[in-house]
Amino acid sequence: MHILVTNDDGILAPGIKALAEALRPLGEVEVVAPDTGQSGAGHAVTFLTPLICERISLRGEFFGWSVAGSPADCVKLGVRELCRRRPDLVVSGINAGANRGVDVIYSGTVAAAVEAAFIGIPSLAISLASRGGFDFERAGQWARRIVGRALELGIAPGTVLNVNLPPLDRGEPQGVRVVRQSTAPWTDVYDRREDPRGRSYFWLADSGERDASREPDTDLGALRAGFVTITPLQYDLTEYRRLRWLERHWNEEGAP
Ligand code: MN
Numbered sequence: 527m528h529i530l531v532t533n534d535d536g537i538l539a540p541g542i543k544a545l546a547e548a549l550r551p552l553g554e555v556e557v558v559a560p561d562t563g564q565s566g567a568g569h570a571v572t573f574l575t576p577l578i579c580e581r582i583s584l585r586g587e588f589f590g591w592s593v594a595g596s597p598a599d600c601v602k603l604g605v606r607e608l609c610r611r612r613p614d615l616v617v618s619g620i621n622a623g624a625n626r627g628v629d630v631i632y633s634g635t636v637a638a639a640v641e642a643a644f645i646g647i648p649s650l651a652i653s654l655a656s657r658g659g660f661d662f663e664r665a666g667q668w669a670r671r672i673v674g675r676a677l678e679l680g681i682a683p684g685t686v687l688n689v690n691l692p693p694l695d696r697g698e699p700q701g702v703r704v705v706r707q708s709t710a711p712w713t714d715v716y717d718r719r720e721d722p723r724g725r726s727y728f729w730l731a732d733s734g735e736r737d738a739s740r741e742p743d744t745d746l747g748a749l750r751a752g753f754v755t756i757t758p759l760q761y762d763l764t765e766y767r768r769l770r771w772l773e774r775h776w777n778e779e780g781a782p
Pocket of ligand 1: 622
């Protein structure tokens, strides 16, 4: 088993180190990750600037490749150029902060996993919710357990599993729930400030609390209730019901 580990918090983030270490018993782990924080980068890809890569060592030992690019760049480069051989699995994380609901659209952590699926490699995105602190060591244990179970069940190419861990610094999860993704939007809160020259600027301060209490069958609701959540994602964004309706009403033959 050859596993490519990446993230969106950057190669020096504690979450990726914990993940790489936790997954070593499952196979050969290679790390290719952004050189800086790329949270919120979504599925960005770099083609106007070069992707500078550097070998990163931790305590004198080679840890992985840093890439001056996005999480999706890291997976592309990792698979095509940097990994010693083609990975059988890509695991992205462990992200500092949950990626549930519409977060998955903005998330670089999730985008890296989706990129792997594009290329035909099964993948998991793993994120840790927090109420203040992050216990990445325990999150790593959970990551190993979940990746191990996924391999046991057999995850086919094209599969993306979005995994969220509840805050682990205050006790064990309530269990594991396979749930759908919530679509509740962010309720954005911006801090309005003034720069030294009197110009206004804004800072996205909080994506707000989303009302998940009515959606216990979603990632948002189950995570808030203290469960580990697993959501299989698809990246064919076609809305099939509307497609059928539009086909009936809009298809034309020949010139008008
Ligand atoms: Mn992040």
